Amino acid sequence: MDKTLENTVDTYFGRKKSLSRNELIHAILKDYPSLTLNTINVYLSKLKKQGILINPSRGIYSISKKADFHPEIAPPLKKVYNKIHQALPYVSCCIWDSRWLNSFMRHQTFKQYIVIEVEKVAMSQVFNIINEFSDHGYMDPNTLIFDLYITNSDEAIIIRPLVSEAPLATEKKVAIPTLEKLLIDMLADKDLFAAQQGELDFIFKTAFEKFQINTSKMNRYALxxxxxxxxxxxxxxxxxx
Known part of the structure; x- marks a missing residue:
């Protein structure tokens, strides 16, 4: 039933931008008269968590009109990706820039880095490719390396193993992690996302408010x-x- 409501809840709004809680519950009960108020509240809570409904003010519901996540693919990032893709065209990998995370944060980070995630068997090959043009490549660094070198560098290129079946997307012919992947990785990789750990709740809330989030995809990757x-x-x- 929750999937049915997820797919049809927008029809209750018609041309209205918002509905009061009572108006929305009344509309739902017309289609599902057997539901209890507690059950409807549970479904509304799920739809809020999924980013389908939002609360612009207390007791008011609106349908979320959010953008898809399209981060900037800066020329240096694309250049690094192309070098790897040309050398290893059949290897799964993705690339991203830590600057992408600044738009979700209260406090902007000043130290930036590029992250390449690649199949574990190809990590050494990618590391060698990076070493051809940069002295700041780090392969799967541990906490000590992060603390000694990466946190003090503006040019770090970090190579990490790509989790199998990780959700990826393509932006300007560059394979990148989806927003769902980045959010879950923030929960899992505390060294890599050290700068974000102090405001994870704000980052998640901002991401859900600004962008479309596929909760099924996120749950699968979290699992x-x-x-x-x-x-x-x-x-x-x-x-x-």
């Missing part, structure tokens, strides 16, 4: 990374704010 409990806890936190 693969053994972070489903942390994700559910985070969604509960931001839905309560």
């Amino acid at each position: 693969r990374r053994n972070r489903l409990t942390e994700l559910n806890n985070m969604l509960n936190i931001i839905s309560a704010k």
